[in-house]
Amino acid sequence: MGRSPCCEKAHTNKGAWTKEEDDRLIAYIKAHGEGCWRSLPKAAGLLRCGKSCRLRWINYLRPDLKRGNFTEEEDELIIKLHSLLGNKWSLIAGRLPGRTDNEIKNYWNTHIKRKLLNRGIDPITHRILNEVTSHHHEYSHSSSPSHSPSPTTTPNSTTTTTTISFSAPITIPKKEDVFDMKDDNFNQEPRLEKCPDLNLDLRISPPYQQQNHESLKTGTRICFTCSLGMESSQDCNCSQTIVGCSTTSSNGNSICYDFLGLKNNGALDYRSLEMK
DNA sequence: AATAGTGCCAACCGCTGGAAA
DNA sequence: CTTTCCAGCGGTTGGCACTAT
Numbered sequence A: 001m002g003r004s005p006c007c008e009k010a011h012t013n014k015g016a017w018t019k020e021e022d023d024r025l026i027a028y029i030k031a032h033g034e035g036c037w038r039s040l041p042k043a044a045g046l047l048r049c050g051k052s053c054r055l056r057w058i059n060y061l062r063p064d065l066k067r068g069n070f071t072e073e074e075d076e077l078i079i080k081l082h083s084l085l086g087n088k089w090s091l092i093a094g095r096l097p098g099r100t101d102n103e104i105k106n107y108w109n110t111h112i113k114r115k116l117l118n119r120g121i122d123p124i125t126h127r128i129l130n131e132v133t134s135h136h137h138e139y140s141h142s143s144s145p146s147h148s149p150s151p152t153t154t155p156n157s158t159t160t161t162t163t164i165s166f167s168a169p170i171t172i173p174k175k176e177d178v179f180d181m182k183d184d185n186f187n188q189e190p191r192l193e194k195c196p197d198l199n200l201d202l203r204i205s206p207p208y209q210q211q212n213h214e215s216l217k218t219g220t221r222i223c224f225t226c227s228l229g230m231e232s233s234q235d236c237n238c239s240q241t242i243v244g245c246s247t248t249s250s251n252g253n254s255i256c257y258d259f260l261g262l263k264n265n266g267a268l269d270y271r272s273l274e275m276k
Numbered sequence B: 001a002a003t004a005g006t007g008c009c010a011a012c013c014g015c016t017g018g019a020a021a
Numbered sequence C: 001c002t003t004t005c006c007a008g009c010g011g012t013t014g015g016c017a018c019t020a021t
Helices: A017-033 A039-043 A048-061 A072-085 A089-094 A100-119 A129-133 A209-220
Strands: A160-164 A170-172 A191-193 A201-203
Touching: A017 A039, A039 A048, A048 A100, A072 A089, A072 A100, A089 A100, A129 A209
Parallel strands: none
Antiparallel strands: A160 A201, A170 A191
């Protein structure tokens, strides 16, 4: 029953790869292409398990790897994607040509986490640090409505829209305060620092309530596929959409929504994301 | 110069979903 | 339908390199 046994793990090498092993793997993949990792080690004359070969190739030997330092643009893109996707490193890597999930994961843990902490942003929640620790202060800066992240309530609706903005001035605690959380100074007046020319606005909200009411009246439907930004998918059931998503179609047949508010600036297109 | 501490990253480990038998 | 395996993923770790004392 089931498949034949996997590779013999007792007779496989572990640890760092040698130059000779690398050369063998590269030569084999150049000749036969990627795939069938299970049989590759034997065919290539390597004493490694297929899993190890795959990892070595994907993370180190692939010719299209970029290598080298991450640019500031890549940094910001990773931060933005992480705020949307969480620790989905493979999805994030899919948006960064030449970068691997492992590389991004390492870079996140060693650089970006610290970078965000220095900005006073929690790297897990992407919220301002003192909001995480003190709910009392959560909305204390909302006098400036676009400051992030401050839930706003749509008029005449019962649901909440959360706007996460990276483009607005970000509240940065003093550096010494960040590193001394016990210090009472941490709750003192923070300074404001403006983020450079990056519009990273993110809006997460259910479909606008008034539109819902309107659509109920007019008999229009909400297309879930479009709400995920996949209006060109064959699963899309609102083929008569004319003016595109985030607007009500003029013939009233369907309404598409701009999921995450990203379609207009093209920063994140879920159609090109790999879906597991 | 020697040792301890820290940062970085390649590689491994364990889990999961899907496919094969 | 059940069992087994594979490919892929995210979390973790071991070891090297560099810096501080």
